[in-house]
Amino acid sequence: MRKIVVLGCGFLGRKLIDGFLKDPTNVVVGFNRSISVPSSDHIRYVQGTFASGYDFGALVADADLVIHLVSTSVPGTEKRSLDEIQANVIPSVELFDACMAQGVKRLVFLSSGGTVYGRSPYRANRESDPPAPYNTYGLQKVMIEQALQLTAHYSDMQYQIIRLSNPYGPGQNPRGPLGLITKLVYQAINHETIHIFGDGSVVRDFIYIDDAIQGIMDIIDKGETNTIYNLGRGTGASVTDVTSIIERVVPERISITHAPARKVDVPYSVLDIAKYRQITSLDGFVSLEDGIKRTYSFFAGQR
Template sequence: MYRHLDDSNIKSKGCVSVNVLVLGGSGFIGSNLCETLVQLGHHVKIMDRSMKKTDFNFTQIEFIEADFTQIEDFKPILQGIDIIYHLISTTVPATSNVNKIYDISSNVCSTIQLLDACVQTGVKKIIFLSSGGTIYGQTEVNLIPEEHPTNPICSYGIQKLTIEKYLYYYNHEYGLDYHIIRLANPYGKGQIGKNGQGVIPIFIRKIMNNEEIQIWGDGSTTRDYIYIDDATQALCMLLEYKGDCKLYNLGSGQGVSLLDIVNCISEVVNIQAKIRFMEARSIDVKSNVLDISKITKELHWEPRKKLKDGIYQMYLDIK
């Protein structure tokens, strides 16, 4: 699953090693993030409800197997931790409306317990992975800036926005430092498309197997896709960021429709896709492309992997 990442964009002279806890570190985003953190020389601890240690090539990582929603006291887990990456969400956008009470209680209430423990144990900073795809709701602009009104149309987006507000409150009330990353749609190595997440790996496998693809709507739905290495590089750069900015969009800044994705995959694998169009879903916004000018300026970061190159790399990994 892993390969050496040699990228000067995330390395800096005199990088100070810190103790990092990654909540949800065995998932797609988390495992790639942990790989990069270890390569940068940081001490990494992962907390997740299930994991296979053999999936990781790094003996330096400490594993804690625990259910985020069942922890009554986070303080023992946070002892000695400098910075937390909070990547856990118990729901996904497509299913969050089914049980809204669970969506809110398992994510928001558990995070408040975590924040209380952060204050009590002296955690220096928490970096929260929010959702650039659901926070803003329906928009009329080509590129969505962080200042755009937030009107999520699914419970998933509402709980992410609620946690963002609590982070602001804990900073104001207790001085707990934080950063919020409103992430676009990440894709890349290690993504398997389970639970209906990750249209790119799902489409690649179906097209390779000559299976029918289901598309909700007419295929014109437009999203922002970012390769996982680009995303984790930006996340790691926040460890040393000393500026005042707390909230960032993180994506490619480029809009791509579902039909564009299908056509690109078909070209890469040299197989014509079979498509069945389904009735559009109420939870899907028509277009969501993030303005990334703020994070590009503040962190001196920019996405490097082109979509076709990323799809080709995923195709090689899957094949």
């Protein structure tokens, strides 16, 4: 049996847990601030706050694999640097120390492909590009990455850092702060005005949730250890591209307004995924148009 601890049971965490539970030899512990589903034979949920002083040692005891997904903020809601460090970096270091003390074999950290590289020279960012975070969210991600690498250097614990782009799709909270495509499709189907920051020229690397989960599984199962992987579609699309596709494939008429651009948003963020392509099990990524159609069908089915 393989014991897996997943810290953070939000959009990604829930989908990852579902993926792990497909293997009957896995036993999963899900850690989250709030718990809305009961435990069962192969999944046990632990309610707790990701904060300095938590007993991470008891949480990860006997774990073979730990997945760190927790963040107390997202781009656009991040706090000043000191607050981000206290809320995210320090508890992460305590988690890593606990994993080292408990003999955890591997720790996987989900970092941010969209913020750690900062202002891009309008080409896809490679894992070898130096981090240059453009906001405090990216800053804390880089600090956590480096703390994990340092911890692993002084122990036998292996690590993998996955710099994920922008996942979207069914299961994501359309009222939450993340998930541009999910939010826009939800607003369109409910005849709400779509609010865009800036002129729509911001470019992002959007990946459908099923592809993102399979990519994470591929990296865990087949990827190198003690290294960093970018994970996205490797293709950029502007916000205007996204709204144009929504206008074309969604039957509802949409209304768009523009708000001032935000300083936390880099103008161009696309990932070079050549390293992931060497181990991928995907025949191809879900296209932006198909992903939007699937997201629309999900929300339409809930009406």
